[in-house]
Amino acid sequence: MIYPDNFESKIGFDKIRQILADRCLSPLGREKVEEMAFSSRYTDIQEALSQTDEFIRIIKEEDNFPTNYFLDVRPSLKSIRVEGTWIDESALFDLRRSLQTIREIVSFLKKEDEDNTPYPHLYTLAGEVAVFPGLINQIDRILDKFGRIKDNASSELNRIRKEILQVSGGISKSLNSILRQAQSEGLVEKDIAPTMRDGRLVIPVAPAFKRKIKGIVHDESATGKTVFIEPAEVVEANNRIRELESEERREIIKILTAFTNELRPLVPEILQSYEFLAMIDFIRSKAAFAIDIDAIKPAMEDKQIVRWYTAKHPLLFISHRRQNRQIVPLDIELEDDKRLLIISGPNAGGKSVCLKTVGLLQYMVQCGVPIPLDERSVVGIFEHIFIDIGDEQSIENDLSTYSSHLTNMKFFVRNCDAKTILLIDEFGGGTEPQIGGAIAESLLKRFNQRGAFGVITTHYQNLKHFANENKGVVNGAMLYDRHLMQPLFTLAIGNPGSSFAIEIARKIGLPEDVIADASEIVGSDYINMDKYLQDIVRDKRYWETKRQNIRQKEKRLEEVTENYETDLLSVEKQRKEILRQAKTEAERILSEANAKIENTIRTIRESQAEKEKTKQARLELSDFRSSLENEAPADGKIARKIEKLKNKDKNKKKKEKAQGQTAQPEITVGDNVRIKGQTSVGQVLDIQKGNATVAFGMIKSTAKLDTLEYVSKNQQKREKKPTMVSAAVSDDMREKKLNFKQDIDVRGMRGDEALQAVMYFIDDAILVGVSRVRILHGTGTGALRQIIRDYLRTVPGVYNYQDEHVQFGGAGITVVDLD
Template identity: 75%
Template sequence: MIYPENFEYKIGFDKIRQLIADKCLSPLGIEKTEEMSFLSDYDIIKKQLAQTNEFVRIIQEEDNFPTNYFFDVRPSLKNIRVEGTWLDENALFDLRRSLQTIADIVSFLNKEDDDNSPYPHLKALAGNVITFPELIKKIDSILDKFGRIRDNASPELSRIRREIHQTSGSISRTLNSILRAAQSEGLVEKDVTPTMRDGRLVIPVAPAFKRKLKGIVHDESATGKTVFIEPSEVVEANNRIRELENEEKREIVRILTAITDVVRPSVPDIIQSYEFLALIDFIRAKAKFSLDINAIVPNIENKQQIIWEKAKHPLLYLSHKKQQKEVVPLDIYLDSENRILIISGPNAGGKSVCLKTVGLLQYMLQCGIPIPLYETSKVGIFDDIFIDIGDEQSIENDLSTYSSHLTNMKYFVRNCNTKSILLIDEFGGGTEPQIGGAIAESLLKRFNEKEAFGVITTHYQNLKHFANENKGVINGAMLYDRHQMQPLFKLSIGNPGSSFAIEIARKIGLPEDVISEASEIVGSDYINMDKYLQDIVRDKRYWETKRQNIRKKEKRLEEITSGYESDLVSIEKQRKEILAKAKQEAERLIAETNAKIENTIRTIKEAQAEKEKTKLVRQELNKFKDSLSENNAVIDNKIQQKIEKLKNRDKKKKDKQDSVKSKKEETISIGDSVRIKGQTSIGEVMDIQGKNVVVAFGMIKTNTKLELLEYVSRNQIKRENKQSGIVVSQAREQINEKKLNFKLDLDVRGMRGEEALQAVMYYIDDAIQIGASRVRILHGTGTGILRQLIRDYLRTVPNIKNYQDEHVQFGGAGITVVDIE
């Protein structure tokens, strides 16, 4: 239930409705926008929000959604209910194009099966929609692509148009002959050509020569300097043209009447299909509007709650966006513990905007429209929204402002319940403050007893006290900057706000003696209380700022720590790479040195200790040694020593392990884990008879010799299992990554045959690996060589269930659709 009747106007929803209507493509969608209303059914609201959200994704992710021809032909269809009436060419052409759009949308939404459909809620809308392929084909046989009746729409029309063409050609030839003769006689100027008057071909002639050209004068120019004569030689032919044109019109009417007789029985189904087109137009408009205001579908629960973070008034957001200004977002929390929020604060501080934001966003949500707030927000559903904003004076009904407020309050008290939300601005205002505040407090008590929800703005101190002292009601304040003397438009929940009346009076320049006297009148208690409220707000802002700064510093510290850790990992990696390279270089130098020494020794031996030869060889060796720098030699020496130590340590460790293993082999007992030397499978010893051992590998038992077995420790088993798990995990991650990045279309147009075939082979392998059921390969038509080459390969792949040309509407022979088992 919504109260009062002008609720939409008061919160600004009428402007939202108009903005959505402006985004519709046809009157079909505009009608749905006008029918949009407040809903309280949780399932319907959730479904409508899901439909809009799916269309947002279509707009963001799809390029081929059909939106070309959203025509409303319903008025024309209603006019053909009577036998003998017909659709004109324009209406028939609009009908054909809009029916094709409906068919294309249904095809788009049904392109995936139910389990894989990315748009399940929109697909459900398309489930029972009737398309009319035969009717479209029938209309195509009559109309061409420009919406004109085809010459071959009937044999009679073909004959008539052929005769018109022949007769027109004969008239043109005769006129041109007469015109040339008249030009040669000087009756007509050289640049004059035949023209059309009243549907008849005529020759423009100067009035002085009109008697010299036999024929009928049909018209003259506005200046009277030209007359248009139809030569007598073509009068009969022009008359025949007129007769043929009338025959053509009668034949076209006959053709349109015949096709209308075909359309008429399907009119109820067509109108039902237009209902689907209207819904799609409406949902699309809501999605476009949602993108304009950065709206989302929040976490919606079937209970009464308002847990909003960074909510924005959409109209204010759009207005500020044009001015390149930021909107201060609203954080508000109402739940079963704190149901009614009493907002206080200075005038023009944003209390009413806060109230209207709550009303507008909740109303939009329950009309199936996404709303602008953070994803972490939670929203609920209310059965009733009651609002009391603005001056409702009425001369006709003899109502004052206060009387109208009390009338609304009477309605609220009678009708509110646990599923209602009340939005009341300046609660208790409009009358003498003491009695107004008392009545407001009494009403607030009733609202709280009925466990209604609400957002209420006020300046009354007694209502602030009531919120502090009663469970279910909580104070809130619109913050104000005392130093800058300007509102911050930010809601703070938990404490009441000050009206800052004295500060604002000083700011606008009210005399100080007036302010002092006013302060004395209200008393020190009131002034002190207002001061305390200001101090509380100031302190809260101070600590809130402190807390935000600490959070920023903590976040920065986390980033720095993370960066250091990343740098340490990188440095360690670089250190290992440098050591590995140094080791390789050392080994290379050692190998080269050893080779040089061996070569020198062999040369000396071959020279059979010939002194000169030996001397030369030694000189060459010395040159090689000198070519190594002193630093490299030192590094070489150190690295070599390190390598030798590592080798010795590894050798000792290996010898120790071998010793332990050999020792263990001698003492292998029943229950130990073992493997056959050189194998990877691990089994359990079941029985030992001398040198013969019975080992169980899973369910299989085998007899083998003791010396063929090696003992496997528990640590080894854990290590191997972990390694196996890592391998499996890595493989699974690779497949998941492929699934995320895999596209259902492969475009090989423009590639050479070998290059395209290689790409197709990799693509099909990936498709089989991730479990794709259907893919498309775009190869173009061209000469057909690329298409044949790809299909020859597909024929050899055992996992390919079927392949064929794509539907002619989506590419035909230029695309191969592949079904995979």
């Protein structure tokens, strides 16, 4: 229930309704806007909000939703219900285009099956909507693409139009012949051509020569200087044209009547499809409005609660935006033992705006319209919204402002309950303060007893005391900067507000003796109490700021602590991995050494060496390997062993080189190589006169052969393994992780610029250890997408890449999974 009858105009919803109507594409949607009504059914509200929320995503993410030809053909369809009537050509053309739009919308919403659709509520709305493909084909056989009846709509029409063309051609020839003859005789000007009058082809002639040409005078110009003569030779032909045009019209009516007879039984079903089109138009207008005011589908609970953060009054938001001003958002909570909020504070401090914001947003959401507030907010459902605001003084009804308030209060106190929210401005005002305050307190007591919710503004001290002393009622204050002497338009719940009457009077310039006299009249107790209220508000603001700063510092400290813990775990994991790799590397080197010694033993054996020395050498090698495997994997010992084994390996290679063995294979086309001193590995594409063309990913480069070194596949695998990093590098890594963004947008860049940006981006992603990144390249011609994917195919750290889900961007975004 909504009270009073002019509730919508009082809170400004009539303007919201007009904005929505203006955003509709057709009268179909505008009718739905007018029919939009307040509901207290949770499921209905959720359904309406969900439909709008899905359409918001369509507007933001899709670019092919059909929005052409939202045409209202219902009047024409209703007019053909009587037998013998027919639909005219223009209405038939509108019917065809709008039915095609309905068909395309249903196809769009049902392009996925019910289980996979990204728009389930709109999918359900499309439901069993009929799309009439056969009817569209029938219309296409009758009308051309411009909405005119086709020549071949019937054989008789085709014959008639051919004859019209034939007769018209004969008339044109006759007229041109007569005109040339008249021009040669000087009866007609040289630049004159046949013209049309009353549907008949005629020749313009000066009045002096009208009797020189035999025929019928049909008209004369406004100046009287020209008469239009139909030559006698073409009168019969023109008459035949008239007859044929009548036959043509009768045949068209016959065609349209025959079609209408087939259309008539389908009218009820077609009208139902137009209901769907109307709903789509209506939902679209709500979605467009929601995007404009940054509104969302809020979290809702099927109970009475108001827990809103950064709520904005939509009309005030639009108005301020035009003036390049910022709106002050509202934070408000009404629930449990704080159901009735008594707001006090200075005039023009925002009390009424706060009240209207609550009323308008609650009404909007229960009409199925998204509202502008933070996603953390929770919105409840009320069965009744009662409002008392503004001056209802009426001369005709002999009703004063106060009498109007009391009439409203009588209705409120009789009808409010625990599912009601009351919105009362200047509670108790309009009469003598003492009795007005007493009546207001008595009413407030009964509202509280009935468990009602509400936002009530007042200046009365007794109501502030009542709120402070009774459970269910809470004080609130509109904050005021006493130093700058200006309102802050911010609601603070928990303490009453001061009216700042003395301060405002002093700022305006009221004489000081008047202010002193007034202060003496009300007494020191009142002045001191008002001062204490101001001090409380000031102190609360101070401590709120302190608490906010502490929260921010605590949050930062938690983030830093979490980063250090994460880094410690990462370092420990790296340490274990490096130890494991070190042991593996040691085993590999030992294996190579063993193979070398076996080769030495074989050589000794073949050279008739002593068996005892051979046995001793193998035994020493076995003892060394066993001792290494039994040692604890301490960092220092392993590191020393590795260093020792590496030195032996280096000495072995030097010895082999000295013996004439070739350590560096000859580089050929297809080999993997790198520039000496660099880490990037490329593939040799061509070798010409000591120079090699090498492809590093998508980039080709030419280098001298002697600056390149061969890289084997095993060597590549080994070099992919992680190594220990220093403390300084770890700090850099931590900084990169903190600042790394997992999306990059290269839309609009040239191919080489985009490729360079993606290369740096992928390198950083692998460095910081993220598992997934997204590259926004857009669809366009697909060239940029192909260049990027060709590069990704060459990067060892990339093990998969694919299109983003169609709901989040589809082929315009590449999702990259990294090792």
